[in-house]
Amino acid sequence: MGKIKIGIYELTGCAGDALLILDCESQLLDIFQAADIEAFLMAKSDNSHGPVDVALVEGSVTTEEEKEELLAIRDRAEIVIAIGNCACEGGIQAALTASENWSKEFRQVYQDLKLTNVKPIPSQPIDAFIKVDYYLPGCPIGQEQFLTTFTRLLAGHPPELYRFPVCMECKWRENDCLLNKNLACLGPLTKGGCGAVCPSHNLPCIGCWGPAEEANRSAEFKLLLEKGFDLESIKRRMAIYAGTTIVDFFNQLKKEKS
Amino acid sequence: MKKTISIDHLARIEGNGSLIATIDGQVVTEVKFLINEGPRLIERLAVGKTPEEDVSLAPRICAICTLSHKNAVIRAMENALEIKVPPKITLLRELMHLGEFIESHSLHLYYLALPDYVGFPNAIAMASRFPFEVKIALEMKQFGNHIMKVLSGRFIHGENPVIGGFGRYPTKEELMFIKARAIQFMPFVHKTTELFCSLPYPDIPEEETIFACCEPGNGQYGLWGDEILVSTGEKIYRDDYPKLTNEFLVPHSTAKRSRYQGRTYTVGAQARINLLGERLKGEAEKMFRRFYNDRWKRNPLFQNPAQAIEIMYCFERIPEVIDEIFKYPQDPGIVSYTIKNGKGTGLVEAPRGLLIHHYEIKDGRITYADIITPTAQNADEIERYCLLAAQKLLEQGKEELIKDRLELIVRAFDPCVSCSAHLVEVRKIEENDWPKKLEQIRATNPIIIGLGSLGHGDDEAGLLVVTHLKRNGYVEAYWEEEVIDDETFWTKAEDHPIIFVDVLNFGAEAGKVTLIPLNHLLWNTSLTHRLMPTLLAWLTPEMIKKSYFLGIQPASLKANHLSSPVFEAIKKIVNGLKK
Ligand code: SF4
Ligand code: SF4
Numbered sequence: 011m012g013k014i015k016i017g018i019y020e021l022t023g024c025a026g027d028a029l030l031i032l033d034c035e036s037q038l039l040d041i042f043q044a045a046d047i048e049a050f051l052m053a054k055s056d057n058s059h060g061p062v063d064v065a066l067v068e069g070s071v072t073t074e075e076e077k078e079e080l081l082a083i084r085d086r087a088e089i090v091i092a093i094g095n096c097a098c099e100g101g102i103q104a105a106l107t108a109s110e111n112w113s114k115e116f117r118q119v120y121q122d123l124k125l126t127n128v129k130p131i132p133s134q135p136i137d138a139f140i141k142v143d144y145y146l147p148g149c150p151i152g153q154e155q156f157l158t159t160f161t162r163l164l165a166g167h168p169p170e171l172y173r174f175p176v177c178m179e180c181k182w183r184e185n186d187c188l189l190n191k192n193l194a195c196l197g198p199l200t201k202g203g204c205g206a207v208c209p210s211h212n213l214p215c216i217g218c219w220g221p222a223e224e225a226n227r228s229a230e231f232k233l234l235l236e237k238g239f240d241l242e243s244i245k246r247r248m249a250i251y252a253g254t255t256i257v258d259f260f261n262q263l264k265k266e267k268s
Numbered sequence: 269m270k271k272t273i274s275i276d277h278l279a280r281i282e283g284n285g286s287l288i289a290t291i292d293g294q295v296v297t298e299v300k301f302l303i304n305e306g307p308r309l310i311e312r313l314a315v316g317k318t319p320e321e322d323v324s325l326a327p328r329i330c331a332i333c334t335l336s337h338k339n340a341v342i343r344a345m346e347n348a349l350e351i352k353v354p355p356k357i358t359l360l361r362e363l364m365h366l367g368e369f370i371e372s373h374s375l376h377l378y379y380l381a382l383p384d385y386v387g388f389p390n391a392i393a394m395a396s397r398f399p400f401e402v403k404i405a406l407e408m409k410q411f412g413n414h415i416m417k418v419l420s421g422r423f424i425h426g427e428n429p430v431i432g433g434f435g436r437y438p439t440k441e442e443l444m445f446i447k448a449r450a451i452q453f454m455p456f457v458h459k460t461t462e463l464f465c466s467l468p469y470p471d472i473p474e475e476e477t478i479f480a481c482c483e484p485g486n487g488q489y490g491l492w493g494d495e496i497l498v499s500t501g502e503k504i505y506r507d508d509y510p511k512l513t514n515e516f517l518v519p520h521s522t523a524k525r526s527r528y529q530g531r532t533y534t535v536g537a538q539a540r541i542n543l544l545g546e547r548l549k550g551e552a553e554k555m556f557r558r559f560y561n562d563r564w565k566r567n568p569l570f571q572n573p574a575q576a577i578e579i580m581y582c583f584e585r586i587p588e589v590i591d592e593i594f595k596y597p598q599d600p601g602i603v604s605y606t607i608k609n610g611k612g613t614g615l616v617e618a619p620r621g622l623l624i625h626h627y628e629i630k631d632g633r634i635t636y637a638d639i640i641t642p643t644a645q646n647a648d649e650i651e652r653y654c655l656l657a658a659q660k661l662l663e664q665g666k667e668e669l670i671k672d673r674l675e676l677i678v679r680a681f682d683p684c685v686s687c688s689a690h691l692v693e694v695r696k697i698e699e700n701d702w703p704k705k706l707e708q709i710r711a712t713n714p715i716i717i718g719l720g721s722l723g724h725g726d727d728e729a730g731l732l733v734v735t736h737l738k739r740n741g742y743v744e745a746y747w748e749e750e751v752i753d754d755e756t757f758w759t760k761a762e763d764h765p766i767i768f769v770d771v772l773n774f775g776a777e778a779g780k781v782t783l784i785p786l787n788h789l790l791w792n793t794s795l796t797h798r799l800m801p802t803l804l805a806w807l808t809p810e811m812i813k814k815s816y817f818l819g820i821q822p823a824s825l826k827a828n829h830l831s832s833p834v835f836e837a838i839k840k841i842v843n844g845l846k847k
Contacts, residue, residue, distance in 0.1 A: 026331030026424045032375075033423050035410040042392050053379070056389045102313055102328055150331065150424045204422075211421050211428045213435035216324050218425070250317070250325060 014164060017049040017062040019083055021069030021076045022103065022133065023096035026150035028052045028068055034153055044164055061086045064163055066146075067136055070096040070104060070253070074129040077139055084140040091159070091169070092135070092142045095149035099220045099253030102149075103133040135254060144169050147201050149218040149251060155203050172203045175222040175230070176215050180206035188214050194239040196247060198222075198230035217251045221259045287650070287678055289658050289670065292782040293821070294775025296658040299651045299788065301678070314627070314637035319345045319607065322634055323431055326625065329639065331424045332375075335368040335416055336618035337639075338429050339492065340625040345431050347506070348612025348629050351605045356596040357433050360419060363446075363589050364429065365491050365616070366582045367415025370408060372619035373537070373575045373582075376682045377464055378405035381572050384676055385467050401463075404456050408579075411449055415586075418442050432603035443590050450586040457583045458551070464576035465559040472673065473657035474566040477649065478528055479539035480512055482617050489540075489547045489581060492616040497543050498528065506613040509624050513640050514809075530809035532648040535621025536681065537574035538564065545577075552580040568653045571680040575619075607632045618642050620682050643683045652791045653677050702783040702818075706844045709816060712765055716745040716845065717803075719770040726778075726822035726834045730770040733841050740846040748803065758806040765814040766807075769841065771834070772819025779821060779833025781841065786815040 020028055032053060034041065041047070049057040065087035071077050084090055092098045136142060146155060146169075159169040176197035180187070188195040188209055195214035197206065201222045208215045234244055249256045290298040310329050314322045323345060327337035339361055346353065378401065379391040388394040395402040413423050418438050420426025428435045483497040484490025496504040496512050504511050514527050527533075542565055545556045555577050564570040613626045621642030628636040654674045661670050718734030720727045730748075737745035744764070751757045766786075774782055790804075790812065807815070818841065823831035830838075 024328050024331040024334075026328070026334070029331045030424055032379075033410075033413055035406045035413070038406065039392070039395070053390060053392070102325060103310070105313055149328065153423070207421050208427050208435070211435035213421075213427055213430065216321070216427065218324070218427075246317075247321065250313075250321060 013044070013046045014064065015048050015060075015062040016045045016064050016066065016163075017083070017087065018047070018052075018066045019049060019068065019079075020051060021067065021080065021097070021136070022072040023069035023094060023101055025052060025068070027094035027097075027146075027148075030150045030153060031066075031156060034157065037157060041160065045160075059086070062088070064089045064091065066091050066093050067097050068093050070101045070133045070135055071139060072103065072130060072133045074131060077131070080136055080139055089143045089163075090136075090140065091144045091146060092137065093146045093151050093156075095147060095218065095220055095251055095253065096133075097136050098145045098147050099251070099255045100133050100135040100138075101253055102250060104135070104253035105249055105256075133253075138254070145171070147171075147219045148203060149220075152203050152205070154205075172201070173223065174202045176200045176202050176204065176206050176209070176219070177230075178202050179204070180209045182206075183210055185209050188212075189233070189237055192237070194234065194237075194244065194247075196244070198233065199227060199248060217248055219251070221248065221252050221255060227262070287654060287674060289654060289674060291658070291662065291667075292774065292776070292784075293780060294662055295772070295782060295784065295819075296655050296662060297782055297784040297788065299655040299658065299674075301647050301650045301654070311637040311639055314634050317634050318632055319349065319431060319627070319629060319634065322627070322637070324425075324427055326637075326639065327425055329641070332372055333368070333618045333620065333623070333641075334425050335364050335420060335429075336616055336623050337625070338420070338426075339365055340614040340616045340618075340623050341627075342429060342431055343492065343614030343616065344612045344625040344627050345614070345629075346612070347614060348610040348627055349431070349605055349608060350610070351432055351603060353433060353603055354596070354600045356593060356598075356600055357603075359589050359593045359596075360434060360438070361429065362491070363586065363593070364416060364419035366586055366589070367412045367419065369412070369491070369582045369619050370579060371412025371416060372682075373579050374405055374408040374412060374460075376619075377460070377572060377575055377579075378402065378409075380679055380682070381464075384672075384679065405460075408453065408456070408460075411453065414449075415446055418446065430602060432605055433600055435602070437599040440594075443593060447587045447590040450583050453583055454551075457580055461555050461573075461576045461580045465555065465573040467572065469563075469567060469569040469572070470673065470676075471563070471567065472660045473568070473653050473677070474563065475653075475656055476566050478531055478533035479542050480528065480533050480535055480645075481539045481543050481622055482615050484544070487547065489544050489549075489552075490617075494615065496615065496622065498533075499539075499543060506615050507611070507626075509613060509615070509626065509640070513624070513645065527648060527809055530812070532652050533645065534568065534649050535642045535645050536571055537578050537619070537621075538568065538571040539621060540617060541574040541577055548577070548581060550584045552577055552584055555580055568649070568677055569680045571682065575682075621645065643681070646681050646683065650678055650681050650683070651788075655788055655791050702781050703840070703844050705783050706767075706818070706841075709765060709767065710845060712814075713744065714765045714767045714816075715761055716742065716767050716769060717748060717751060718746070719748045719768055719803075723828070725824045725827035725829065726771050726820070726831055727825045728830065729820050729822065729834050729838055730768075732830070732838050733769045733845075736838065736842040737845060740842065742846055752803060761806075762808065762811060765816065766811065767816045767818050768803075769818045770820070771822040771825070772817070774819060774821060776821040777833070778823035778831055779837040781821075781837050782819050784817045784819065786812050786817050789817045 018028055048060060048062050051057060065083050067090060071080055095101050146159060162169050179202050180197055183206055193214040195209060196217040197209055197215040199222055200215055200217045201219040204219055235241060252259055286302045288300045289296055313325060317325060323341050326341045327334040329337055383390055383394050391402055417423050421428035479499040480496055482493035483495040483503060484493045494506045512528050545560060548556050559573060609630050611628045616623050623642055624640040626638040627634050654677055657673050657677060658670050661673060716734060716737060718730035720730040722728050734745045734747050820834055820837045822834060
């Protein structure tokens, strides 16, 4: 059997997830040896457009051109993994997508200029256009989660991702809960996986891994309200990193409550 | 009159860039540095957020410069809210900034630039021949990352630095380790600086430019300040930054562009070394004295050795900073502050150059945000130097070198990791596409100005075009002598694009026509002399941006008569314009 073929692609974002892969310095040479890296714009110039076993896609879709590119990637990839908040949820730039004021905002910036090089559209996560097999959340993704996923893929196993909020990791690290210090930490509502970095630095979680999927969200949410944190500010802060999933998130919350 | 378009937006620069150079005969008519990245409207996202929320949000513009953005946004907010932090905090911020410089510069020099100069497609392939360099470069980059992680909490987008201080302060052991490692690295840092200072940088393109960077303000080399230093001698206070940047939009890019007094300028390591190099100390100073020369002022490829000298500076600075930090054993926590209304600007040097964040805060929320990145400022400069290089190589008959050379230039500016990989396309105009373009411009009611002189063969072509247009009732057509001293004409002309028509020797067969954006013609020193300086003096940068030069290849400027191919060209032009 030949080596597994991997392509790493970047749409609109900050390139943080691709950079994080480059930041795995000690493992980098091994990664390049263990798999055939068919495309990785950030790291090499001889990139191919051929078929791959696994496509890692970073960034959200913000132009017609990127949509085309994404569809082409799906066509030639066996497995597609969305990496990072932008690809998974649309990223910080998707906050305007949900606000439905996108064209107004766009004009604020570009006036009536007609861009000749790209056709912009409101930011969307990649699963708005293609089927996504797995999601690696985070802004940016965590190195550990990436390396575990990568090794599992090499061995032909599906990735295994965490399914608990930041709070859990915080407890494992035996941190003092920030809520008790009256800091409005979003940890209870946010996907785990980062290792509860911010609470471990005495700082409230700002929710950069996106909204947690399940757990007793409404209970957690109630807890925050009971602690006296105001609803509007929690909503606003959650919305920054929740991308287009924010609408679902709150709808579901309402449902759970009733 | 100068008009400033102020627009709040920011697209990430790194990634998805490309460069297209268009060649017509012996002339490079156009160079476009395209930024195809989708728009992220980050400055609009900031509006409505609290200052603290924005301190987390804004650095997500770019992962590679995340901590430069962090320091810039924090400086802006602290200026707006009038917060003063104790020296320990400033020193720790400097340390984290130094970490980012080491990370970014070593990544750029070894991963991106060096493969070009030793002939490999990427650093991994290069590892087979230069295993030691590649390995140590990785370690150096890892060291930079390590500093960033200790101080900011994560490799990328760390949240530990906040307004008023840090959530967690590094321990003494952590700092000791960083200091010891920095000292250990010195032999390799020496090698790095020597290597990149002595690479054979080709001498095309070479032309003087304007440099700008932060004035550290203490007579020392440094990576931030409250003033901008320009190589013209001007100093600009932080809140007056639009005097430097004058941002505007171009249709082929989702990122804004900047001009200083109508001219392109360079930011980055090369600007810093040129403007502040004399202030270096220690080994960095020795390297500077040994290698610096006049070419560093003219050739953008010297961004590379300038970065190498800065790596040396960073490694020497780290132990100093840490010793300073040890003078303050108490951790100051987060300085308490009150939110109030105000405006603030934060200036820092990102690895790629001057980075500006500006915010207005009202009732606890951001009401206006303006972020200007180094690559946005360098974009026009990249186009200019690429045009100069392509033109020079074309003249020397080395067309085949153009593509690679332009890649070297773009990469030297280090616009970002992903877009520097493979991006240059050289286009040749095969058939005449000028009539189509002319038709488009015609729709915007251009003013036509014919240049030339009578009695020198084809040199009267420009004048003849105007004569024919006048006969055909084209109102806005003038001979140069009609307008040259007429101030009212030029004030009136301000809102129209202008097409200058003249003969132009661009190495094509006689009678061939080419349409060149005036902007690009002016960069092209070998062609500019055709336009009289007196005419140019009337043009504002805005006008230059929308105007064109229509050149006709002459057969001879000595004959008594117009040559017949030029006559045919005149007919075609007049037909295209009069409809
Ligand atoms: S998810 Fe975060 S780190 Fe990844 S590209 Fe988007 S902004 Fe950057
Ligand atoms: S903001 Fe929350 S999810 Fe993001 S790194 Fe910090 S603790 Fe983790």
